[in-house]
Amino acid sequence: MAADVVQRGHHALRLLVLGDSLSFFGPSGPLPADHPRLWHNICAAELGGSAELAAGFGWTARDAWWALTGDPRIWSLLPRTDVLVFAVGSMDTLPSPLPTYLREGLRYVRPDWLRRWVRECYKTAQPLLAPYARAALPPALTARYLRDMLQSVRNLQYTMPTIGIVPSVHRAETYASAHQGHAAAVAAVRGWASRAEVPLLDLPAVIGEHVRSGAGNPDGMHWGWEGHELVGKAMAALISSVALSPSEE
Numbered sequence: 330m331a332a333d334v335v336q337r338g339h340h341a342l343r344l345l346v347l348g349d350s351l352s353f354f355g356p357s358g359p360l361p362a363d364h365p366r367l368w369h370n371i372c373a374a375e376l377g378g379s380a381e382l383a384a385g386f387g388w389t390a391r392d393a394w395w396a397l398t399g400d401p402r403i404w405s406l407l408p409r410t411d412v413l414v415f416a417v418g419s420m421d422t423l424p425s426p427l428p429t430y431l432r433e434g435l436r437y438v439r440p441d442w443l444r445r446w447v448r449e450c451y452k453t454a455q456p457l458l459a460p461y462a463r464a465a466l467p468p469a470l471t472a473r474y475l476r477d478m479l480q481s482v483r484n485l486q487y488t489m490p491t492i493g494i495v496p497s498v499h500r501a502e503t504y505a506s507a508h509q510g511h512a513a514a515v516a517a518v519r520g521w522a523s524r525a526e527v528p529l530l531d532l533p534a535v536i537g538e539h540v541r542s543g544a545g546n547p548d549g550m551h552w553g554w555e556g557h558e559l560v561g562k563a564m565a566a567l568i569s570s571v572a573l574s575p576s577e578e
Contacts, residue, residue: 342378371561464510468517
């Protein structure tokens, strides 16, 4: 597949990925979106095409919705997109001891010494409170924002195939390896995908062993290069099998 160029009309296939830090973190930290060993670029290379990434630290489906509806650069990419990938939902499942508006608001605390002190306090408390905390975004809201994103794209008359993901897993010490919101989020995402007829890449099935074995990033959440390769190739195979007709391969 890597040697072939998948054609859409008269151009190579173009992916647009709305993601989170799983899309741009390597084995030792964040990287530029065009790094060739990140999963979306591996996927595009397998299909002989190219990928554009819109993503941010800790992005949930709600953040992706805000980006899709508020970022003019994404608007400019949509008309040239052949396959749209909603690679969000994993961060929604993480336990959050503080409501999002308070957690995200820590960056705005002033003066600087107070902000640093508050952050250190939160970092200390988070693993202690995580086993008792709710998910960062309720599963029903994850499904709702995925639904609204897809509907907004369709309302603009864009009919490109769309792919989603089953939320990933983690073993992060910063969250005490707690993941009590994962099962409900998976059920909500699968329910949305079934109703919307959106194929899903099952990240836990693809990446679970890589993460749980400690082969990924030392933070216990993000992936190593092997993980990115596994996801990139699996996504390419899924796109080839369900999103592209034989005449387009």
